[in-house]
Structure formats: structure tokens, C-alpha cells
Amino acid sequence: MTDVHVLVLAAGKGTRMKSAQPKVLHSVGGATLLDRVLTAAARLDPASVTIVVGHQAALIEAACAGRPNVTCVLQEPQLGTAHAVLQAAPQLSDRTGTLVLLSGDVPLLSSDTVARLVDAHRRAGAAATVLTASVPRPTGYGRIVRQNGRITRIVEERDASPEERAIQEINSGVYAFDLAPLFPALRSIATNNAQGEYYLPDLVGIYRRRELVVETVSVADVREIQGVNSRAELAAVGGVVRQQKNDQLMAAGVTLVDPATTYVEDTVVVGPDTVLHPNVYLEGRTTLGAGCVVHAGSRIVDSTLGDRVVVKNYTIVTSSVLHADVQIGPFAHVRPDSEVREGAHIGNFVELKKTVMGEGAKAGHLAYLGDARIGSGVNIGAGTITCNYDGTRKHQTVIEDGAFIGSDSQLVAPVTVGKGAYVAAGSSIVEDVPAGALGIARGRQVNITGWVDRKKT
Secondary structure (H helix, E strand, O other): OOOEEEEEEEOOOOHHHOOOOOHHHOEEOOEEHHHHHHHHHHOOOOOEEEEEEEOEHHHHHHHOOOOOOEEEEEOOOOOOHHHHHHOOHHHHOOOOOEEEEEEOOOOOOOHHHHHHHHHHHHHHOOOEEEEEEEOOOOOOOOEEEEEOOEEEEEEOHHHOOHHHHOOOEEEEEEEEEEHHHHHHHHOOOOOOOOOOOOOOOHHHHHHHHOOOOEEEEEOOOHHHHOOOOOHHHHHHHHHHHHHHHHHHHHHOOOEEOOHHHEEEOOOOEEOOOOEEOOOEEEEOOOEEOOOOEEOOOOEEEOOEEOOOOEEOOOOEEEOOEEOOOOEEOOOOEEOOOOEEOOOOEEEEEEEEEOOEEOOOOEEEEEEEEEOEEEOOOOEEOOOOEEEOEOOOOEOOEEEOOOOEEOOOOEEEOOEEEOOOOEEOOOOEEOOOEOOOOEEOOOOOOOOOOOHHHHHHO
């Protein structure tokens, strides 16, 4: 829509959040409140997006720096919503078409609702179209005042009479405006209200007196206009986001043993017949294949899992790839840039860091494998450590196909264990072990006969 422009209000202090960061940069479901609003607006393919910033403006500007076609304008001081919109006049006064006004702290508004608002606004040839909702307890919202079924004005709660406060139809703070009359009309708004501010909703009364068309569109799901002004409201919105994602997963054939305690971010993709147990966290750009099982307490971030991967309890996987038929955990930790290939097994209390585990390789328990390339069919004994750091630099360990590393071994990198080689248990390997050889590097055992009896005398 080349003649659609989006304006997002994000200048408020959000004092009830009691936070060192701007309210709109708090996250739910893996995305900030502002990101969610901008994503909903993107459906319109707008010609421009302008964000009104104020409190901690630099942080919001930095968060939006990577977004194309987005401009930030400063509202300082903050003198009300009409004053906020006026700050965009230099960017928009010479534009034509429709301006969609959104709030940066209303993250559940769907792209379908925004598109419906614009469509209704255009069909009516309106100067302004207000998104409204009917709620049983309208406390805190501006009320929609109608005459003969037509909106005549919006009254803020602090300025409303008892009769007006009884109205259940509320203003969502979301609008579509025709740009042509907008900025001249905004300059005519006065501050004769309880807050002493320039109220944007006063525009409705001004337009009606000028006999311009003002329309309304009702939102179907009132949760879409739920704002965030406190940590409690942030948690409530987060619950809605989580429920929506979980419903999508279950509809697509994913089993959630306890949806109330399953946390899956919007960006995550999960294949059918995968089972997610309670207290599982799937975050970021994570993809799970079909038929996986993720057991309780596990967390997977920015990682890709193939089909039929089993993640046992309390395992962490970050920025890594687990191929098909891998089993991992419990209590395993796969750190970034690791790859576990088909059929490999990573057992309890095994940690990988920037390591490749070959097909069918096994590290059953209690090992640290960092900066290593481990071939197919390798067996890593309990207590094995790749000593990858010399105090200055990291070095690589290579264990070739079919090698066997005995328990409690240290491989001091850089070092290579050749194909099919063995390392004896308890060895500290500091030199390469040739293919097919046995590497032993430990102190010679000496048994002193009768030592215990002599010690007692």
C-alpha cells in the first residue's frame, strides 16, 4: 500500500514498569513489544514507518537501527498524544494517503485487524477511523460517545460524567487518518482537560463539527488491544502469546504434555509427532524435526534438531546442530558452534563446545569436549577432557574414525588420535597417537608389599 504510512507512539516513560529500559523494549515470547507492533504493521507494506520517541530515545533508536524505512522523531517534552503525532509533521505533512496510528505498548494487535481497519477507513472515505472494543469493565479507557449510532466524540475517563463512565465501548488508541486534514486539525486541539495535555481523541469532535466522516471498527478479540503498563500486564500479555503459539503447535500435530508449562517462542518451528514435556524452553531461531522428544527442564536456543532426536531431562543446547536420531542428556550442555551427527550419543554431564561429533560417536558421561573434531564411531570414556586452552590461545583436538578414548584421559591440544587408535585409561596425551596404535601416558604403578602393616607399627 504505497499510500499507507505508519506512526507508532513510543515516547512514554512507563513509570509503573520500574525499569531501567524503555517499556516498549521489554520482551514477550522472544520479541520486544515494539517489534511485535512493527511486525503487525509490516503486513500493510507501508511507504514509511515513523516512531515517536522520548524517554530513553537513544535506546529505542538503536533497537530500530537495522529496520529499513523506519524513522524516529523526538517528542520532548511529552505533552500528550496529539502533541506526539504533531512531531511527525515534518516527515508526513507533504504526504498523501492514510496514516495508521499504533501504540508501541499494545503488542497483541494482529495484522489482520490492522488491515481491516485500513480497508474500512478507505471504503468509508473517512477522515478518521477509530478501532474500538466493548468491555464489561472499561476502567482506565476513553469512552466512545455516540448519537443515533454514530460516534460524536471520545471522552477520557478523568473528564467523563458518571453516565459517560458507564459506557462500555472504549477507545483502543489505534486509528486510521486521512493525512490531508490531519495536521491542521491537530494544531487546533486545546488543553482544557484534567491532564492539561493535547488529547488526540479530541480530533473526533473537531472532525464531526467540521462535518468530516468519522468511522469506527470494532475489534473481535478484546485481548488484541491489551496494553502493557506494568510487570503484571507484561506477564499477562506473555501468557496470551504463549497460549497462541502452543495452540498453533498442537494444531500442527505437536504433543505438549502440559501446555501451561511449555515455553516456545514465535520464531520456533517444531515438526509433527514431536513431544514436548513440561518446563521445556524453545527459543530464538530453533527448528525441531519430526518425531523428536524433549524431556522436562531442557532449553534449546537458536539450534536445529533433525528428526527423532531425543533430548533427555535438563539439557541445554545453544547455537548448534543435532542431526537425526541423536540422543543427548540428561544434564548435557551443548555450547555454540557444535554439531552432533546422525546417531551419536551424548550422555549425562557431557559438555561440548565448538565440537563436531561424528556419526554414531558416543560420549556417555562426565566429559568435556571443546574445540574438537571427533570422527564416526568414536567412543569417549568417562572423565575425558580435551585440554583446548593453553592460557593464551585455543587449540584443536582431532580424534579420527573408530578411535577409543579410555576413561579419565586428558588430550592436551593440539593433538591427533589416529583412526582406530586407543588411548589407555588415565593417560595424559601430549603427542599424536598414530592410527591403530595404543597411546599410554601415565605414571608406572608400583605396589609395595606389606606397607599397610608396617604403617600400623
